[in-house]
Amino acid sequence: MALAIEDAMELNFSGNSTTTTTTTPEEDYTTCYYWNDWSPVIDWDAFPAAHDDFRGLIESIMENDEPHQIHEVFQDVSNSISTTSMMIDEEPEPEPGNEDLKGLRLVHLLMAAAEALTGANQSSELAQVILVRLKELVSPTNGTNMERLAAYFSQALQGLLEGSVGVQGKNYRDHHHQSDVVAAFQLFQDMSPYVNFGHFTANQAILEAVVEDKRVHIVDYDIMEGIQWASLMQALVTRKDSHPAPHLRITALTRNGNGRKSIRTVQETGRRLIDFAESIGQPFSFHQCRLDPDEAFGPSVLKLVKGEALVVNCMLHLPHISYRAPNSVASFLSGAKALNPKLVTLVEEEMGRTGEGGFVGRFMDSLHHYSAVYDSLEAGLPVQDRARVLVERVFLGPRIVGTVGRIYRGGGEEEGECSWGEWMGGAGFRPVGISYFNHCQAKLLLGVFNDGYRVELASNKLVLGWKSRGLLSASVWTPSYSNAELSTTSF
Amino acid sequence: MFHAKKPTMNSHDRPMCVQGDSGLVLTTDPKPRLRWTAELHERFVDAVTQLGGPDKATPKSIMRVMGVKGLTLYHLKSHLQKFRLGKQPHKEFNDHSVKDGERVSALDLQRNAASSSGFMVHSMNENLHITESLRRHMEAQREQLEVQKHLQLRIEAQGKYMQTILEKACETLSGENMASASYKGDGSQGIVEMEAMKDFGTPVNFPCLQDLHIYGEQIDMQQLTDRSSLDGFLPTNDSVCLGKKRPSLHGGSSKNPFIWLSDDFRLQELGNMAACLGSQEDSFKGEHLQIPPSTINSTGSDLDSLSDVYETKPILTGDAMGEKKFEASKLERPSPRRASLPVERVNPAIKGAALSQGRNLPYG
Numbered sequence: 001m002a003l004a005i006e007d008a009m010e011l012n013f014s015g016n017s018t019t020t021t022t023t024t025p026e027e028d029y030t031t032c033y034y035w036n037d038w039s040p041v042i043d044w045d046a047f048p049a050a051h052d053d054f055r056g057l058i059e060s061i062m063e064n065d066e067p068h069q070i071h072e073v074f075q076d077v078s079n080s081i082s083t084t085s086m087m088i089d090e091e092p093e094p095e096p097g098n099e100d101l102k103g104l105r106l107v108h109l110l111m112a113a114a115e116a117l118t119g120a121n122q123s124s125e126l127a128q129v130i131l132v133r134l135k136e137l138v139s140p141t142n143g144t145n146m147e148r149l150a151a152y153f154s155q156a157l158q159g160l161l162e163g164s165v166g167v168q169g170k171n172y173r174d175h176h177h178q179s180d181v182v183a184a185f186q187l188f189q190d191m192s193p194y195v196n197f198g199h200f201t202a203n204q205a206i207l208e209a210v211v212e213d214k215r216v217h218i219v220d221y222d223i224m225e226g227i228q229w230a231s232l233m234q235a236l237v238t239r240k241d242s243h244p245a246p247h248l249r250i251t252a253l254t255r256n257g258n259g260r261k262s263i264r265t266v267q268e269t270g271r272r273l274i275d276f277a278e279s280i281g282q283p284f285s286f287h288q289c290r291l292d293p294d295e296a297f298g299p300s301v302l303k304l305v306k307g308e309a310l311v312v313n314c315m316l317h318l319p320h321i322s323y324r325a326p327n328s329v330a331s332f333l334s335g336a337k338a339l340n341p342k343l344v345t346l347v348e349e350e351m352g353r354t355g356e357g358g359f360v361g362r363f364m365d366s367l368h369h370y371s372a373v374y375d376s377l378e379a380g381l382p383v384q385d386r387a388r389v390l391v392e393r394v395f396l397g398p399r400i401v402g403t404v405g406r407i408y409r410g411g412g413e414e415e416g417e418c419s420w421g422e423w424m425g426g427a428g429f430r431p432v433g434i435s436y437f438n439h440c441q442a443k444l445l446l447g448v449f450n451d452g453y454r455v456e457l458a459s460n461k462l463v464l465g466w467k468s469r470g471l472l473s474a475s476v477w478t479p480s481y482s483n484a485e486l487s488t489t490s491f
Numbered sequence: 492m493f494h495a496k497k498p499t500m501n502s503h504d505r506p507m508c509v510q511g512d513s514g515l516v517l518t519t520d521p522k523p524r525l526r527w528t529a530e531l532h533e534r535f536v537d538a539v540t541q542l543g544g545p546d547k548a549t550p551k552s553i554m555r556v557m558g559v560k561g562l563t564l565y566h567l568k569s570h571l572q573k574f575r576l577g578k579q580p581h582k583e584f585n586d587h588s589v590k591d592g593e594r595v596s597a598l599d600l601q602r603n604a605a606s607s608s609g610f611m612v613h614s615m616n617e618n619l620h621i622t623e624s625l626r627r628h629m630e631a632q633r634e635q636l637e638v639q640k641h642l643q644l645r646i647e648a649q650g651k652y653m654q655t656i657l658e659k660a661c662e663t664l665s666g667e668n669m670a671s672a673s674y675k676g677d678g679s680q681g682i683v684e685m686e687a688m689k690d691f692g693t694p695v696n697f698p699c700l701q702d703l704h705i706y707g708e709q710i711d712m713q714q715l716t717d718r719s720s721l722d723g724f725l726p727t728n729d730s731v732c733l734g735k736k737r738p739s740l741h742g743g744s745s746k747n748p749f750i751w752l753s754d755d756f757r758l759q760e761l762g763n764m765a766a767c768l769g770s771q772e773d774s775f776k777g778e779h780l781q782i783p784p785s786t787i788n789s790t791g792s793d794l795d796s797l798s799d800v801y802e803t804k805p806i807l808t809g810d811a812m813g814e815k816k817f818e819a820s821k822l823e824r825p826s827p828r829r830a831s832l833p834v835e836r837v838n839p840a841i842k843g844a845a846l847s848q849g850r851n852l853p854y855g
């Protein structure tokens with residue numbers, strides 16, 4: 001019978017199934033494969049001009065507005081890259097080739113700019129020239145995915161050029177009106193599974209870990225509006241009778257350097273959580289842990305209670321702010337280790353293999369990452385959609401700018417290179433497996449969105465991806481040894 | 492169409508797929524052999540259960556309970572015997588929660604196996620294997636249903652929470668606007684925004700807001716919901732929300748298994764709020780979600796006049812919308828939502844329904 005229903009569903013929607021992309025799934029895979037294989041720095045030898053003629057090449061790109069002339073220039077490269085899928089356009093009226101070439105041109109310009117900024121032939125003048133040209137071609141609010149995306153990337157590069165991207169990424173909260181932020185957040189949650197995937201996976205892992213505990217204490221790195229905890233509380237309250245709802249305590253972290261707005265937000269979040277908990281009958285208390293900018297996070301700044309199960313929650317994915325200095329995250333996780341928690345939940349963005357390639361390589365990887373995100377958002381919405389533009393403006397754009405800045409400063413073998421998951425593995429944590437329930441939940445969650453979303457199960461993490469590009473990973477950890485001296489004691 | 496599907500999605504409902512008539516199928520053998528179809532067997536099992544199990548039931552009583560014309564004691568005797576034999580190793584198939592299709596197939600096997608006594612043992616082993624894999628399959632499905640149930644509850648809770656955020660945001664906005672209006676004398680700008688909003692097209696919210704603004708009073712839900720201008724209003728939330736537990740807002744009613752209700756709800760509220768915020772004219776194919784434009788940044792604080800209204804706005808998504816709205820929204824379902832279903836779907840109906848009822852707002 002289930003089958004019968006499925007078939008019926010197929011029938012009903014058959015007309016609607018494949019309108020989201022202009023390519024077949026196979027092509028997508030192929031292209032993504034190519035893209036992943038494509039070395040981050042373009043193979044300049046493939047070009048008619050030699051590497052030294054880089055400048056001439058770029059100039060020729062910029063002077064020429066004729067697509068076919070550009071096509072000639074990039075002949076070799078274009079031939080080896082399937083151009084039809086990375087930049088997916090919804091408008092079929094113009095020749096598809098044209099749009100793709102435009103998108104490709106943008107990619108090349110961005111890469112060239114990144115090269116000019118940091119490559120062997122470093123030249124800020126050249127970079128400036130390229131960026132100016134880019135600015136003419138793109139806009140953050142109009143055009144195709146690639147155009148809007150390129151707008152933010154070139155804005156990021158521009159910022160690097162001018163030295164205006166500070167050590168701390170800009171806090172979007174301070175830059176956008178509160179209503180914009182809330183609206184964008186709501187939309188983002190509804191148009192994609194990113195937010196919920198991270199929260200629900202972490203929550204389920206927490207639920208499983210504290211199933212027999214009477215007191216639970218969660219330390220949250222970036223609580224934002226506290227949306228993650230609503231569903232956790234609900235789940236705790238509806239636990240089986242043999243395990244009545246435990247007392248839940250949440251400590252939210254703030255740093256005094258982050259702006260008074262964020263501190264106020266956390267206070268409001270606390271009030272809201274308290275009200276909510278009361279409305280569903282969940283015993284709850286809320287604390288705020290305000291750290292000075294250079295104060296280390298650790299057992300000394302927290303109030304711990306004997307017998308409570310300590311959980312450390314570190315959400316770094318959109319729309320959480322993670323482009324704060326990597327030091328902040330590292331300090332947090334190190335401090336977490338010292339606390340000897342029962343569980344650590346970590347959700348972060350997946351970055352591709354970075355390996356060699358330096359700044360340009362990671363820049364291009366980041367471009368690929370966000371183009372997948374843009375594609376995934378587009379898959380459910382028409383192109384000129386204000387909702388997406390808002391989400392891009394409030395969350396994605398600033399994040400892109402922050403990420404590029406972080407990559408730029410990162411260079412070398414620092415935390416910027418490896419994922420936090422890898423870092424955890426080497427910092428005294430061992431992985432905790434993801435349960436069948438959790439995996440199933442993730443699949444169900446994705447099931448409501450577009451087909452292109454995939455979830456992959458690795459030993460201790462679930463990876464949410466779009467088509468073949470992994471985007472988000474939710475992982476679960478526990479200290480690899482339990483230090484009796486560090487066990488929770490009352491202070 | 493989804494209405495029709497609804498009843499079948501509840502796994503506790505009686506399975507409906509087998510709808511043949513109740514006529515008996517007799518073969519043309521010299522010996523009148525009755526063909527035990529799935530449906531017939533089901534009736535048999537019901538009768539047996541009613542009578543207290545295969546051990547207590549007698550062919551005579553079964554015949555009486557079943558009330559099927561042409562069924563003789565002979566038929567029932569042999570069938571009952573096979574049934575009793577088959578019952579031991581295959582207990583789970585007598586569980587009524589099993590999906591009908593699977594039960595039928597297993598029982599068919601059982602019947603086939605039992606019919607030739609010579610091969611009884613061998614066939615029973617085969618049956619055991621099949622039983623095992625079927626049972627595992629069923630367990631997996633049960634688990635998936637569990638997961639789905641929990642997920643649904645969690646998402647609802649989240650939606651409820653989200654609502655408080657939206658309300659708070661509206662309040663904050665109102666506070667800011669009040670302040671700026673009185674002290675900076677920028678109230679006029681707020682009015683300008685309102686005027687601009689009045690010029691906006693169809694979206695339902697605007698006429699409402701307009702009126703609310705003019706009358707400058709807290710309009711309660713009743714008035715809002717009576718408003719005819721709410722006609723195009725996103726109905727999904729309401730009809731879909733039938734079962735949602737929002738004690739403070741809805742008169743929620745029937746059960747609803749679909750999980751994206753809360754999303755619709757929030758989006759709708761968002762539409763309200765966003766509309767409040769003097770969003771730009773852009774509307775998505777006549778949908779009602781308005782997104783605050785960049786103008787908000789500069790003038791957002793000046794939309795004071797809208798503020799009181801927004802207090803009630805999130806609550807607006809009340810229960811006024813009737814079934815017809817649901818139909819309308821269903822038709823407007825956006826095409827990009829994919830139709831093909833991934834492999835491991837627990838309940839395709841949920842997704843289908845979600846697709847139809849949810850997320851069709853600006854995503855047209």
